[in-house]
Amino acid sequence: MPAFTIRSLDKVYPGAPPVHALSNISFSVEEGEFIVLLGASGCGKSTLLEILAGLQQPSAGSARFRDKPIAGPGGELGVVFQDASLYPWRTVAANVGLGLELRGLEKEQSRRLVDEHLSLVGLDGFGDKFPHQISGGMKQRAGIARALVGDPDVLLMDEPFGAVDYVTRNKLQEDLIRIWQQRRKTIVFVTHDVGEAVFLADRIVLLSPRPGRIAEIVTLDLPRPRQRGEIELLQREARIYDALRALEPAQTATVA
């Protein structure tokens, strides 16, 4: 049974005029798969991820998790946004452990889990720091630890590395693949960066803009670990980039 099954899904945001964000979206996500939603700004990637997270409802069609309609945010799902949104008055460890605290987990067990997950994301020794004392990349690591600490089966990630520098982003991508392989999670990851998509994904769902439709689903049957600069990876990246360019509305040439 797939983790997610999306059938003929439409999303319209009401308003004057209404915004038709997604149209006729159908695809599934298998358990353990790494799916990337890729497309230009405004093509509905975040809307689709929010529907999977239970934070938005479809206007038509269906979105199911393990064959049940997605009714609202649930414990099987961990969500990571572009902005790690840590509470500034809590230490890194207290941010990571917040969900455990709310669940009433015993203190010692909670501390052990927090330490284990800080270590998993490479934040050993940073638990006592406050968010303003750590870098943007470290905040994203803390956000990932917070999403993972409750051991969800699925991670939903909305451009989590969009705001960090190139080298840090590459390192975060490599660490995410390591964690995904070690922990056997299902991941749905939103990006508009083709290189990031090709490095990470088992399959890429390529969305076209206004309204967002599935233009193509690309399977990346490339061996892992993937090496940046590998010719096959670069060829795939170039082909997907061309496909993405072709989806953009035609530009009218202007003469100065």
Ligand SMILES: Nc1ncnc2c1ncn2[C@@H]1O[C@H](COP(=O)(O)OP(=O)(O)OP(=O)(O)O)[C@@H](O)[C@H]1O
């Ligand atoms: N809450 C909302 N109310 C009304 N319109 C919305 C809302 N959220 C998103 N939209 C509109 O829906 C469309 C899709 O937005 P969405 O954020 O899902 O796209 P995206 O591909 O994630 O974009 P980006 O890459 O820029 O984040 C856009 O036209 C956006 O303005």
